[in-house]
Amino acid sequence: MATSSKLSDEKLIEEILKNKIKFHELDKFTSMPDKIRLKVIEKRLGVSLESIGNSIINSSDCKANIENMIGSTQIPLGIAGPVMINGENCKGNFYLPLATTEGALVASVNRGCSVINKSGGAYSIVLKNEQTRSILFKADSIVEAKKFSDWIEENFSELKKTAEHDEQFIEIKKIDRYIIGLNIWLRIRANTNDAMGMNMVTIAGKKIADYLLENYKNIEFISETGNLCTDKKASAMNLINTRGKKVIASVDIPESVIKDVLKTTSEKLIDLNYRKNLLGSAASLSLGYNAHFANIIAAMFAALGQDLAHVVDGSLGFTTVEKNKNGINFSVTLSDLQVGTIGGGTGLKTQKEGLSILGVFGPGNPPGSNSRKLAEIISVGVLAGEISLLAALCTKDLSKAHQKYNR
Amino acid sequence: MATSSKLSDEKLIEEILKNKIKFHELDKFTSMPDKIRLKVIEKRLGVSLESIGNSIINSSDCKANIENMIGSTQIPLGIAGPVMINGENCKGNFYLPLATTEGALVASVNRGCSVINKSGGAYSIVLKNEQTRSILFKADSIVEAKKFSDWIEENFSELKKTAEHDEQFIEIKKIDRYIIGLNIWLRIRANTNDAMGMNMVTIAGKKIADYLLENYKNIEFISETGNLCTDKKASAMNLINTRGKKVIASVDIPESVIKDVLKTTSEKLIDLNYRKNLLGSAASLSLGYNAHFANIIAAMFAALGQDLAHVVDGSLGFTTVEKNKNGINFSVTLSDLQVGTIGGGTGLKTQKEGLSILGVFGPGNPPGSNSRKLAEIISVGVLAGEISLLAALCTKDLSKAHQKYNR
């Protein structure tokens, strides 16, 4: 790639070192601002950042994703599966891409996939599907707060129309109202189709706020988000009422598979899940009644261009292991999965390829089908991870596995 | 790099496609198993994974980090700062590397850094520092459970000696005991110095369990981890009692800086923090009384080779904004930060360079000083992010910012 700097690179570096040009102003002076920034930091700190600079991402291709770019971070990407899924929204055998630095994780998920396959495949269902944003207002009195809340309910269809105007892919489903003292939160619930939709619903919230400021007296607009959404914070609100997608995955594992592949018994798995994932999580007042949802969520999110801060949300949920006729039913319920197949980091080179491994890059047909499919595949990945880790704990192999892989 | 396959690549691919060789067996047949796997998947699925394959990571260099590797995921890396820190464990001006796909984030942290600098720099302190693991036992009766618990207390020094044996960098500080019915959790608390230490403390736990199985009758060992740790799950246990490092960062921002840089007022910032971060989080029963810790944690963790599943833990904590003489005191308290400068993903090429930007790669001198320094720098990054986002919400610029950067 040719540089089209109006100033020479050396001159630019000099100016920055003298604090005459700032990092974020570089775009004006060069077509390769990332290279210049990298060199400045190398010079200033006396370090080599060769690997970071050795990136396949053009800064011009990811202006919507990053500012002050200097290169990229590379995370090793492994593959588990294929795993057989018989989902409401996806059917077939899927390879699972996992970008992680935690040894043993891919191997563990891979073992879980093998168990699922030998058990005839996993089921998965998207139970709920709505992105939320809470906008926050303040009234002068509780009487005014109540009036405002009532007005919102009565004028829902107008607010919906306002929020959906000029925005093809959002559908406002409901506006919940929460009052504490003089404070009123409007929690907007929307279907955002194949987009994860956080920004889409933020903009919808702003439109509603603007409409209210024009059409409703006696109310003060406090914030475009009031933490009742809840965005990227672990919360009971999300665990109970869901944000994003609530997804469930399940497999019936026969006793023979438990014995042959997992080297343990259904009794031990059921017992461990009860003591660790339920009683242990209750005893620590956890919002994650599971073994390690977060590990699989983090690895698949990284590989698939999802927002890594949403690992917080993805860790909320429940693992159950219950006796059935021929062995056990093993399930995971993810209360709060935030995924999309368009927007965010999905269009970056490696992330796009990650999505293509699952066949879910871009908008689905019908709209929303790709993100639902993605949610189901991830839930099965989580299921595989839970199966394998619980079994490893039954056979007391956790530290052994980490010693084998990590050292 | 030359291939040293005992079989030709084509032959290997063929064998895999016939299911005669499995992905994880490839190491035996080729020195470039990642390339072979990549090609198999490309063939099977009819997709191109050129970018994923275009990785600078040698699979032989990251065997401790990944299995079934096919390449790497590249996340754009941006730089905020430098930011002036006057910490108990780190002093100076630091550039903050952030790997993210969320537009506006680096710019936002950068603005926060600018505010901190204009305010004379940030303070930061590591208040607590201990990695934990809970191992789980079961007694036959509550009387036996109590006896076992008492025995653990009385024999702490022996257990500590056992756990520390042959392991230079761990120091067992305390073993807390929790009983529910017949179940007893031993929550081992340890200083693991510059390592994040999760595996270290897992192995210590296993040693203690093995010792107990030999030296204590009438107890059943259930699991190497009993979810009271709590690892990678949002929990009150961690919010209140801390796991990893509890870190605090703070800056006194003068009214003039609030006005000139943040375009708002101290009153508005204080009011918003009260309504959104406290009342809003309380109303949703959140464990994150903050605006977006998770965003900065995720971006810095990705850039610095930290475990991305620990973004869950890093999102727990509190933001406070309080009036002082000349403006406000703005603080963040992170209850549960999991970081290390050795082990995990810290040795990977780009991640190692990320740590070198902060001058904290590898073991510190004295031991533990590098990970404490890293914790303080991250806490100041989080502080910068909170300052900027709260101000943007005061001026109602959230959706505007996202529209500017993301579209």
Place this chain on the structure above:
Amino acid sequence: MATSSKLSDEKLIEEILKNKIKFHELDKFTSMPDKIRLKVIEKRLGVSLESIGNSIINSSDCKANIENMIGSTQIPLGIAGPVMINGENCKGNFYLPLATTEGALVASVNRGCSVINKSGGAYSIVLKNEQTRSILFKADSIVEAKKFSDWIEENFSELKKTAEHDEQFIEIKKIDRYIIGLNIWLRIRANTNDAMGMNMVTIAGKKIADYLLENYKNIEFISETGNLCTDKKASAMNLINTRGKKVIASVDIPESVIKDVLKTTSEKLIDLNYRKNLLGSAASLSLGYNAHFANIIAAMFAALGQDLAHVVDGSLGFTTVEKNKNGINFSVTLSDLQVGTIGGGTGLKTQKEGLSILGVFGPGNPPGSNSRKLAEIISVGVLAGEISLLAALCTKDLSKAHQKYNR
């Protein structure tokens, strides 16, 4: 009252002491079983229970409230107020009866009432009003669980009809469905008018379960209550989604009243509420963001025949103190208040008189109006208690007050 024993009292006592007759069988042999039981215990244990026996409650009048009665417990009853209320459901000046053994409590509430009166009275509103019960089912697979859940939604009107049949005072408003793995909770939400309604909604739940057992195959009925109600347990479900009544009360207190009566300032009250009731409760992950809701709830519930186990629910909620033009707005938001004016303990002699002090004994006209009125009065009592305690803490008088009254 004449005894109509078929056996003499002495004989009966003898038979019981010989274990030939059991306590609960006494009704068959005597019209004064409570006296006999009392004597048996006095004899067996060698204690005097004269005061317990000195009860005004006839065992025949409270068969719906107690079994194996031996007398009654007497709790001193004090009066606070009158307090001026301008509620959506009640207007006027009300004396507040409080049965408590905690010194200083009535005096404290009384001071709060005085502040409210001098501030022109309190506002109060019932924001939500629904009793809930969750019935629990199990499916064979997640696919069946989803089908069942969908069926419930589609057949709501039929289920509603079934549940309301032969029961005049219940109105089924909604049935929420929650799925975890194979488990499905139906959370029935109902208006139970002037009854607190827990039993009413339990019976409704049983009717629905019975209907489903007849009309829906492939589902197993597990329990008449599945802990998602949530009944008498502190839960985020209730804090966020409400059970029983969500009530709010508020008063605007002028600076002069704060100074003259409370001997403190608006700044100090606002600051304390922020640090203690919000930050302190957040730091302990509490579901009560208040100072002592439970004290007033317990004392009024005892005086007014409400279920004392519901003190748990009544303690959930928020206190806010915010600056306004002439001083402060002080509010309490009770998320989960369980009250009724018919049924339960409301018909007992002293409790009925307690309700008559508030003018709310028995069914309201229109139905439900009495219980809403009661909820608003209690919320104002809670408001008074919060005002007074926060002020006492501002002036550092808590331990002083307890030393004055309790010693």
Place this chain on the structure above:
Amino acid sequence: MATSSKLSDEKLIEEILKNKIKFHELDKFTSMPDKIRLKVIEKRLGVSLESIGNSIINSSDCKANIENMIGSTQIPLGIAGPVMINGENCKGNFYLPLATTEGALVASVNRGCSVINKSGGAYSIVLKNEQTRSILFKADSIVEAKKFSDWIEENFSELKKTAEHDEQFIEIKKIDRYIIGLNIWLRIRANTNDAMGMNMVTIAGKKIADYLLENYKNIEFISETGNLCTDKKASAMNLINTRGKKVIASVDIPESVIKDVLKTTSEKLIDLNYRKNLLGSAASLSLGYNAHFANIIAAMFAALGQDLAHVVDGSLGFTTVEKNKNGINFSVTLSDLQVGTIGGGTGLKTQKEGLSILGVFGPGNPPGSNSRKLAEIISVGVLAGEISLLAALCTKDLSKAHQKYNR
């Protein structure tokens, strides 16, 4: 009892009705202020409060418990048991007094006692025993906050001496320090022997605060309680770290007893406890992983002179049902039980008699033994209640029981 009014009753009533004398001033004018207040309210409101006035409590005997007394509330008192207890602190057969207005409760606990007896009795243990109070301070900077916290640790013995001075029955065990931003909570943990001890530890906290104000510069004292105690609010702090007493009770129930008395099976009880008390409570993010601790706590607290607002704390905890050789182990773990045998309402006539039924009135020998004994007995009462209700739910008899007893 003769009246010694300096003014005639009629005159006094007149003066009050004219607002010339206030309720709380009556003590100066009459020896029977409660009768006067009662009459005033009867006159003002036109109601009869005969039953409330028909009290055996002399207002002069309960000045430490109530202000503005007008009489008493009478709650019917029933007896369950006797139940056989083999506790660490209490051994023998105990009748359980329960004051309640909820029909079926005493009968249910009674059935549970019968099951326990037929199973050879219950075990019980006090696992932890400490009353707490958090006092709240504010520093100018986080550096000062840390210094203050360190100083507290270093000067613990001096603070302990100060707090214990002139107070025979308190023993300060530890002072935990929690920092958020500029706020520092000192959570004082103390053994208060036979007193529930809330006031005792409040006074100790005040002494420590006063000492600090004299001996430590650069710190601001905010409040005698900072909600980290946590007092009468449901909190994870108390669930995890305990306040008051952590008590556990357990019984091994043979299959034959389950079948004959409870009419169900061990499988069903284990299954229901898993689905309802664990999964259901987790799904609603409850702090009570049990069926109805609160019911028994409320009824025994009312009967035994305990603080009814502490029903909130008593509802926190866990029920477990686990398979053993001959049937099941059934346990309850109460995390946060607040009880005393001296002080509070324990000295009132009927409450004192209630305690005498258990043989625990007044100070124990050695000190603290009576309150520990009381805690264990209550825990067994809770155990009995849980056994019976879970069994009733297994046989689908909940609504039936309520229909039988309540209607």
